[in-house]
Amino acid sequence: MTRALRIAVLLLILGLGAIWGAAFVARRPGEGVGASFARLLGNAPPPSAGGVALPAGVGIGGPFTLVDGNGRRVTEADLRGKLALVFFGFTxxxxxxxxxxxxxxxxxxxxxxxxxxxxxxFITVDPERDTPERMKDYVALFHPSITGLTGTPEQVAAAARAWRVYYNKVTPPGASEYLMDHSSFTYLMGRDGSLRSLFRPGVTPEEMATTIRANL
Incomplete structure (x- = not known):
C-alpha cells in the first residue's frame, strides 16, 4: 500500500471514528448509537434494532461472479428472492x-x-488459500445454511469493491504465515439486492434476528 493510500485510509478511519463518537454523545432518548450515526450522516431513517442505516444514495452490493464449495458459479442474481446476510473474511x-x-x-x-x-x-478475502473445498468445510463448522464463496483474486476484488470492503495481506513480526486485515461488517441485503441494514462487528444474534424479522 502506498504512503498516500495509507494516509487516506487512516484519515477515513479517524473521520468515521469521530462521527461514531459524536453519534454516541448526540443520542436522543431511547436512540441507539447506530441510529444516531445514521442521522448525523444524512438524516436517514432509523434502522431496526442492531442495524446501522446508511444515507440514501450510498450504493452497497452489485454485480459479482464467484464459486461456491461445489465449484458452482454464483452471481448477484442468486442472492435475489430472499434476504441475504453477507460477511467477508477468511478461513x-x-x-x-x-x-x-x-x-x-x-x-x-x-x-x-x-x-x-x-x-x-461468507465471501473470502483470501482466495490464495481459500479453495472451494476449504470454504465448504469451514462454513459447515458454523451452520449448514451458510454458503462459502471464493474465486480468482480479480473476482474477489470485484466483490469486495461492490460491498465497499477493505482488505489487505499482512504478516505479523515473527509469523510464518500471513493474515488478512479486513473490515468486518455484516450486510443484510433485501430480496431485490439493495442494502437493508449494516451490522457492526460484535452484534448479538438477538439484535440481528430482530432486524431480520423486521425485514421479512
Whole structure:
C-alpha cells in the first residue's frame, strides 16, 4: 500500500471514528448509537434494532461472479428472492471471522421457520488459500445454511469493491504465515439486492434476528 493510500485510509478511519463518537454523545432518548450515526450522516431513517442505516444514495452490493464449495458459479442474481446476510473474511482468521460466523449461525437457529427466507453468505478475502473445498468445510463448522464463496483474486476484488470492503495481506513480526486485515461488517441485503441494514462487528444474534424479522 502506498504512503498516500495509507494516509487516506487512516484519515477515513479517524473521520468515521469521530462521527461514531459524536453519534454516541448526540443520542436522543431511547436512540441507539447506530441510529444516531445514521442521522448525523444524512438524516436517514432509523434502522431496526442492531442495524446501522446508511444515507440514501450510498450504493452497497452489485454485480459479482464467484464459486461456491461445489465449484458452482454464483452471481448477484442468486442472492435475489430472499434476504441475504453477507460477511467477508477468511478461513485462517483467528478471531473476528469465527465470532461473526458463529453469531450468524445462532441467528439462523433463532429465526426458526423464518430462516427459510434468509440466505447467509461468507465471501473470502483470501482466495490464495481459500479453495472451494476449504470454504465448504469451514462454513459447515458454523451452520449448514451458510454458503462459502471464493474465486480468482480479480473476482474477489470485484466483490469486495461492490460491498465497499477493505482488505489487505499482512504478516505479523515473527509469523510464518500471513493474515488478512479486513473490515468486518455484516450486510443484510433485501430480496431485490439493495442494502437493508449494516451490522457492526460484535452484534448479538438477538439484535440481528430482530432486524431480520423486521425485514421479512
Amino acid at each position: 485462517h482468521c483467528p478471531d473476528v471471522c469465527p465470532t461473526e460466523l458463529q453469531a450468524i449461525g445462532q441467528t439462523m437457529d433463532m429465526l426458526g421457520p423464518q430462516a427459510e427466507g434468509v440466505r447467509p453468505v
